[in-house]
């Protein structure tokens with residue numbers, strides 16, 4: 001979580017300063033979802049995410065240098081600089097990619113679940129998506145397919161209350177994603193998405209169901225996005241009191257507090273974790289700055305497979 | 307030994323079925339997904355018998371949920387399976403274009419080759435039977451316009467089987483487009499397949515190079531029989547890859563090129579071929595490149611109206627003769 005926090009904070013600054021091109025969507029304030037879900041997965045489990053996927057990709061084990069270089073568009077990036085923030089992927093770690101089409105990851109992860117089942121891979125497949133994507137047909141189509149085929153798929157909905165500038169309550173009569181899921185006969189849980197332990201435990205339960213062949217699970221993880229939809233969005237559409245309330249429930253601080261209270265870590269140790277994360281991001285940033293752009297002919301590579 | 311004895315006349319649709327069966331047989335990772343492709347055998351009976359033979363884990367009935375199951379096919383292709391997904395009518399790509407256009411054809415590129423998506427999007431088209439404006443469209447140019455997608459359109463019984471097998475073996479996404487007006491056509495299944503990406507000279511000739519693909523190959527061959535001009539008919543077999551070299555080589559001898567397709571003329575693949583011929587071998591031409599295609603209107607239901615719009619052997623022959631007449 002500390003690494004994601006440091007990564008996203010730095011990316012926000014680098015984007016503001018014009019060092020990172022394109023579109024960037026940060027997940028500051030949502031780190032417990034990424035860490036809690038991915039921490040309950042195996043390295044070979046599949047994961048697909050969204051335009052707001054840096055945290056999920058890092059938590060699933062992607063290399064930090066490769067990640068940062070990809071956001072810079074460098075040849076040393078995870079995708080050789082041809083994917084960028086919204087398309088970063090690392091299939092060797094089951095990371096099937098961020099996706100810039102809202103809702104597109106759910107059918108893809110359904111297919112990954114199908115592969116897992118038919119090829120006997122024993123892998124769980126997780127799709128992250130926002131509550132805004134629940135209004136896409138893909139959510140409903142993919143959920144139904146996973147249900148009728150009993151696929152080992154976890155639908156991890158990061159419910160941060162807003163899709164771009166639109167509040168969830170304005171876009172559906174049934175604000176509860178778990179509630180909408182009931183229509184498909186699929187097990188769903190709503191969880192405090194700022195409580196990393198709760199997210200982790202709920203994911204453990206979901207993984208258990210999936211691996212034992214009971215079919216898909218929907219996890220609705222209630223959280224809040226601190227920054228705008230994109231970097232630079234001033235968020236006039238959010239009530240200040242609401243934003244403050246969520247900032248007071250900083251998932252990283254909540255996690256640190258729990259660790260100290262349980263005696264699992266000392267404040268000094270946690271400070272050292274944060275400092276190490278900062279140093280890691282410093283190094284990744286510097287490496288990305290120094291890295292070369294892809295060679296011009298790379299524009300023509302991998303248009304067709306093989 | 308007479309090879310004649312081994313050649314069995316086969317229907318185009320049987321050849322597709324054979325191709326599907328061969329593909330399922332030769333690789334356990336191949337699955338077939340689609341609406342009523344399983345026990346029902348497909349609405350045109352093209353997949354008949356496959357479910358019984360390969361079981362419901364390989365030949366999978368889906369709900370009417372194209373965005374879901376076509377997308378799932380793409381995800382399955384990314385993770386170890388080699389799916390053939392059937393889109394019942396080509397017109398229905400409207401409701402599942404994202405997995406084709408933004409996912410399957412982009413993910414290999416955007417991951418710099420770390421992902422590959424070996425999937426076949428199987429679909430059929432075919433105007434001329436009053437199927438109406440939502441079940442008659444030939445949209446191959448739309449698909450060919452998407453970088454990274456191979457687009458094949460078998461016009462013969464042999465290609466119906468062999469191009470399907472090539473498509474399944476291809477490491478990337480391929481759109482395999484059948485023409486349902488050819489389903490009942492009988493032909494000889496030949497045993498020496500041409501690779502995907504090679505055009506075929508279906509009939510040699512001297513005056514006009516006629517370039518076509520899919521159903522209109524038959525019309526062109528008929529035109530060649532009756533026309534006073536000598537037509538060299540080229541079956542492109544695939545739009546992507548486009549074997550334009552075979553067209554150039556023919557144009558070198560004939561000096562005249564006519565492109566014929568069932569899809570609407572405006573912004574169609576014929577325009578691309580005409581442009582390439584103009585750019586690359588302009589000096590060889592004795593006349594402008596001409597096209598015979600369907601006018602750009604939604605296909606009307608009325609049989610007479612529909613017939614009046616589609617390319618016919620007569621129109622093709624007339625266009626070819628016109629080219630000879632206007633030659634410089």
Ligand SMILES: Cc1ncc(C[n+]2csc(CCOP(=O)(O)OP(=O)(O)O)c2C)c(N)n1
Pocket residue numbers: 050051052100101102129130131132133134158160162163164229
């Ligand atoms: C198909 C599609 N429609 C619209 C967009 C533009 N868009 C990008 S992100 C977004 C909001 C997504 O909201 P949500 O799914 O809740 O995720 P969040 O941004 O809150 O993480 C929209 C509308 C898009 N990228 N793709």
